[in-house]
């Protein structure tokens with residue numbers, strides 16, 4: 001037995017996850033299959049918390065919104081960053097305390113704002129317009145809602161453009177030069193209690209210096225906002241720490257991030273004579289490497305390239321198509337065999353862009369082999385679709401050799417659910 005990547009091991013030539021043989025689990029639960037190692041999820045959460053012992057961690061529910069995952073987060077003491085009414089519903093159902101839920105979003109509907117007011121969660125307000133709408137909703141319900149403003153700090157996170165969220169031109173947040181005016185208005189209008197400040201600069205960030213820039217800009221604002229008479233209970237710096245999708249690359253750790261931003265946060269709080277709570281909102285770091293997507297080879301083709309046609313495409317894992325992301329590939333039933341050829345792994349979707357892995361050196365692949373796509377736990381299942389009439393696969397949770405189904409595979413009925421046939425077609 002030896003380790004192939006992180007917690008993933010090879011035993012008798014097979015990939016194993018959480019003490020379970022990948023080939024056996026596909027035989028039993030079908031293919032494709034998302035397999036999550038509970039122990040790894042908890043370990044990732046705890047290592048983040050260890051690096052930031054004084055901070056609250058709000059798990060970003062969009063990374064993986066499965067109710068069981070949210071319950072694990074609740075057990076670990078996490079709060080939640082939610083971005084929709086559905087995520088809010090799920091986070092509350094999972095038992096995450098309402099005071100540790102921050103409702104984010106750049107285009108919340110009036111009914112979502114009403115839901116925030118009635119459930120008593122905190123709202124990260126994204127614009128002046130939203131502030132005014134929220135105020136009138138809270139006022140008409142006779143409630144007061146705790147808010148932060150989402151700041152656009154104008155910081156380049158040096159990541160894929162589609163996951164850079166804190167650039168001046170990004171759709172998120174109040175431009176930093178307008179933030180003071182926003183708090184002034186928040187102090188004046190009814191139903192609004194400003195208690196925090198929030199930003200989030202992007203995701204899969206591997207050079208952490210932009211976090212220092214963001215923290216400094218945020219603390220400039222924190223000082224000015226405090227001088228207005230706002231008692232800030234929290235400073236939420238968002239998330240974005242990247243993970244090593246490619247085997248062997250060195251990436252900054254949670255400790256590196258803490259060593260970079262905690263001194264800035266602590267010193268500037270002392271200087272300003274304030275004591276707000278630091279909040280971080282990790283998603284990817286907690287879930288990504290806990291999960292593999294197991295797939296089966298349907299067919300092989302030698303053309304301009306050697307194509308491996310598997311049974312999962314961007315319907316189940318859209319990251320390679322959407323963000324040009326890299327996922328490490330293991331042939332799970334030949335996990336210790338030597339690489340002999342260069343393969344391109346493609347899905348079954350009727351789109352040229354349905355490529356999961358390009359030009360990989362792998363052992364001899366044949367029909368029926370089990371191809372594992374690693375680090376699929378964040379923005380994997382949560383971004384899946386039924387495109388091309390493909391039912392979504394099951395998700396299972398493994399823990400020290402035990403397996404629990406945490407989502408059943410869809411059936412044709414699920415393709416039809418909510419479709420209504422007008423009488424004249426019956």
Ligand SMILES: *Cc1c(COP(=O)(O)O)cnc(C)c1O
Pocket residue numbers: 060062063081104200202203204238239240241281282283284285378
């Ligand atoms: C997506 C998101 C996160 C999580 O980012 P990761 O890079 O997955 O850790 C945190 N906060 C907000 C506001 C987000 O939109």
